[in-house]
Amino acid sequence: xxxxxxxxxxxxxxxxxxxxxxxxxxxxxxxxxxxxxxxxxxxxxxxxxxxxxxxxxxxxxxxxxxxxxxxxxxxxxxxxxxxxxxxxxxxxxxxxxxxxxxxxxxxxxxxxxxxxxxxxxxxxxxxxxxxxxxxxxxxxxxxxxxxxxxxxxxxxxxxxxxxxxxxxxxxxxxxxxxxxxxxxxxxxxxxxxxxxxxxxxxxxxxxxxxxxxxxxxxxxxxxxxxxxxxxxxxxxxxxxxxxxxxxxxxxxxxxxxxxxxxxxxxxxxxxxxxxxxxxxxxxxxxx
Amino acid sequence: xxxxxxxxxxxxxxxxxxxxxxxxxxxxxxxxxxxxxxxxxxxxxxxxxxxxxxxxxxxxxxxxxxxxxxxxxxxxxxxxxxxxxxxxxxxxxxxxxxxxxxxxxxxxxxxxxxxxxxxxxxxxxxxxxxxxxxxxxxxxxxxxxxxxxxxxxxxxxxxxxxxxxxxxxxxxxxxxxxxxxxxxxxxxxxxxxxxxxxxxxxxxxxxxxxxxxxxxxxxxxxxxxxxxxxxxxxxxxxxxxxxxxxxxxxxxxxxxxxxxxxxxxxxxxxxxxxxxxxxxxx
Numbered sequence: 144x145x146x147x148x149x150x151x152x153x154x155x156x157x158x159x160x161x162x163x164x165x166x167x168x169x170x171x172x173x174x175x176x177x178x179x180x181x182x183x184x185x186x187x188x189x190x191x192x193x194x195x196x197x198x199x200x201x202x203x204x205x206x207x208x209x210x211x212x213x214x215x216x217x218x219x220x221x222x223x224x225x226x227x228x229x230x231x232x233x234x235x236x237x238x239x240x241x242x243x244x245x246x247x248x249x250x251x252x253x254x255x256x257x258x259x260x261x262x263x264x265x266x267x268x269x270x271x272x273x274x275x276x277x278x279x280x281x282x283x284x285x286x287x288x289x290x291x292x293x294x295x296x297x298x299x300x301x302x303x304x305x306x307x308x309x310x311x312x313x314x315x316x317x318x319x320x321x322x323x324x325x326x327x328x329x330x331x332x333x334x335x336x337x338x339x340x341x342x343x344x345x346x347x348x349x350x351x352x353x354x355x356x357x358x359x360x361x362x363x364x365x366x367x368x369x370x371x372x373x374x375x376x377x378x379x380x381x382x383x384x385x386x387x388x389x390x391x392x393x394x395x396x397x398x399x400x401x402x403x404x405x406x407x408x409x410x411x412x413x414x415x416x417x418x419x420x421x422x423x424x425x426x427x428x429x430x
Numbered sequence: 431x432x433x434x435x436x437x438x439x440x441x442x443x444x445x446x447x448x449x450x451x452x453x454x455x456x457x458x459x460x461x462x463x464x465x466x467x468x469x470x471x472x473x474x475x476x477x478x479x480x481x482x483x484x485x486x487x488x489x490x491x492x493x494x495x496x497x498x499x500x501x502x503x504x505x506x507x508x509x510x511x512x513x514x515x516x517x518x519x520x521x522x523x524x525x526x527x528x529x530x531x532x533x534x535x536x537x538x539x540x541x542x543x544x545x546x547x548x549x550x551x552x553x554x555x556x557x558x559x560x561x562x563x564x565x566x567x568x569x570x571x572x573x574x575x576x577x578x579x580x581x582x583x584x585x586x587x588x589x590x591x592x593x594x595x596x597x598x599x600x601x602x603x604x605x606x607x608x609x610x611x612x613x614x615x616x617x618x619x620x621x622x623x624x625x626x627x628x629x630x631x632x633x634x635x636x637x638x639x640x641x642x643x644x645x646x647x648x649x650x651x652x653x654x655x656x657x658x659x660x661x662x663x664x665x666x667x668x669x670x671x672x673x674x675x676x677x678x679x680x681x682x683x684x685x686x687x688x689x690x691x692x693x694x695x696x697x698x699x700x701x702x703x704x705x706x707x708x709x710x711x712x
Contacts, residue, residue, distance in 0.1 A: 148618040149533035156526030156589060157545070160552065163586050167563035174562065229446060232439050243443060245699045250450055252691035254664045256649040257684045261457045264677050272456055275472035303449065315702055335435060357553075364556050367649045371668055385558040392562050393654060405559040412554060 175403035181396035193403035203379060204387060204404055208411070211383040214294065215362035218301040219309075223355055225302065226309030231343070234317045244314070251307035259371040262300050263287070290380035293373050297381055300368055305361070309354055316350030317343075348427040356420050363412055384408050454685070461486045461681035468677045486678030490686065501666055501683050508646065508663040509690075511577055515584035516641035520634065522585075523549075523592025528622060530593075531600035532608065549593040552586060557650045560586070565654060575659045583651050588641040595640060599633030600626075636701050639694050646691060663687050 178189045197204060233243050250258070265271050266286035274283045286296045324346065328338045366385035369375060375382035375390070382390075388408065392401025459474060462482035473479035489499045526549065529535075530542050564583055565574070573579035607629060611621035627634075652662035667687060670680045 149529050149535070151619075152525045152529030152533070152622070153535065153545070156522035156549075156593065159522055159585065160549065160589055163582060164552065164555075164560075167560050167567065170563040170567070171559060174566075225446070228442065232443055237439075237443075241699060243447070244702070245695050246447060246450060248695045248699060249692060252643055252647075252695050253688045254647040254649065256664050256668050257687050258453060260668060260670075260680060261453045261684050264460065264675070264680070265453055265456055270468060270472060272452075272472055272474070303453070311698070311702070318702070335432075360554050364558075366558065367653075385556055388558045389561075392558075393565065398562060398566070402562055405556070405562065408556060409554075409559050412556065416554060 171402045171406050174399055175406050177399040177402075179398040179402075180400075184396075184398075189399070193400050194407070196400065197403055197407060203382075204384070206379065207382045207384045207387040208408070210294075210381070211363065211365065211385075212415075214297060214301070214365055214383065215359060218298050218305070218365075219355060219358045219362050221298070221302050222306045222309040222358060223351070226306050226354075227313050227347075227351075229306070229310050230314040230317055231339075234314060247310050248307050250304055251311070253304070255304050256367045256371050258304065259300055259368050262296075262303075263372055266296055287373055288377050290377055293377060293381050297365075297369060297372060300372060301362070301365065304368070305358065308361075309358055312354040312357065313347070313350065316347055316354070320346050352420070352423045352427055355423060356416065359416060359419060363416070454688075457681040457684050460677050461679075461685060463678050486676070486680075486682040489676075489679045490682055499666075499670065499679050499683060501663060501686065504661045504663045504666040505687070507577060507660055508687075511580050511584060511652075511662065512642055512645035515581045515588055515645050516638060518581070519585050519588035519592045519641050520638055523589045523637070524596050524627075524630075524634065527593050527596030528600055528626065530597050532605070546593065546597055550590050552590045561651065561654045564651070568655060575656050577660055579655055580652060580660070580662070583655065584645050584648065587648060587651075588645055591640045591644060592637045595637040596630075596633055599630060599637075603629055603633075632701055635697065639698050639701075643691065643694060 173186065175193055176188055176190060177186045178192070179185060179187075229247055233240055233247070237243070266273055268274055268283065268285055268288070271286075273286065277283060284292050287293055320343075324342050325338070328342045333341070364385060365383050366389065369381050369383055369386050370389075373381045375386050379387075384404075385408075388401050388404045391397050391404065459476060460468065462476055462484070463473070463480055464483055464485055467473055467480035470480075476482040490501055492500070530546050535542050535545060560583075568574040568576075568579045573582070603626060608618075608621045608626055611625040612618070616624065647664075649664040649668070652665050653668075656662065656665065664687070667680065667683050670676060670683070
């Protein structure tokens, strides 16, 4: 095929993307070396001061980072297990197959923050239906104001919102599997459990890795749900990295410091996601 | 054994269905309540538990001067931004994806896969990292609080999705069809427009649906980059969630905002059944 035409196809998209992104990224790095705050807006140069503060004097950032890791890993594992189970159930013929498929997709089509507002009323301690039903058992968990339970509320909402995405990716994968291995298993008289362990699961391994990585990337950005559901509270018990950076940068206007945090956060994100991808590939594709 | 499996299967499906539907049902009943029936205790069934009224729905179309919520303008803003950004992303993304699928690029150690990865890896970027420079940049060129500014930002969010889905889709469209078109005397652009594109409609629809979903559900950038001139739907609705929350109009507006995307769920399911999505995920 002709040589030079290819650039006309590739470059518009590539250059628009680079054009929009390159300056912000350079700017974040430059900003992180400045002391820009609300008293002193401007790109002065203070060297690595912000980074030194971040690494030696800000436990809150690291706490929020470990909290984020806990939240995203837990939600993604739950989403994977539930999503796989659901996809497996509506994969073969069951009654109302298409109805269930659409229904299970619906939560991911809804705007997370808007549904979170609904969830807030849902988990309201005195006026919400959850505690009303639980009052039969004589318990009334403080869904939004107890430091431990609030984390699980965030997890519940995230699982509700994003399991459909996992479900969609895994169902698409299941539907694309070749038929022969299943026929062979059926001829050998394998039980459903053995069929799943020895045929379905290994065949799904590459798709599973892809789906888990995609979801981890998205889950590592958890922020709007937290903002609406608990505003990071009570205290800082549900604060994630993004949310903390948001508070420092766009609430307290410590732009320089926030920029150094976001750059660090981005680097950590890239490194840890690469490691997770490598490990998952090794573990799941061993056989 | 088989009976137990089937029982568990349906049991699990029913439990999950209840979980999925519960917040919608709660929002639906709440939207017909008034101050009294929200604050008087938890009620579920209209007419039995509480007297339904339409106040929550009526305020949606009233003007703000008369105490209404006025979500109509944000609604159209949201639609306009989502659709424009999706369209631009799809056009640019499809062109790039076609190039990456059909031609080989090599610049030093950078090859096709690296360029594709560069596109897709933009999803890793946490929005917060971009928000601060975007905030300062858009304010310096007077695009803060405007639809144009938001569209520019959304292209960054959506183009990776379009490229991701379209590269895999084009890889499945046989090369022979463009080669035949070229032999028949088309130039590469005609071959792309007249032969390849018409054969890629399912891929384009799936990519379009994903762009619309991820554009429509974004809150963060709209929240940070717009204030009063331009408001998008999610920001407007979350703003209702203040100290004294009007649960009824909140629920009604939430349902209204969720409604259009339910159609997208049907379209995605349809193309999923036809097996068009599988290539994109591997």
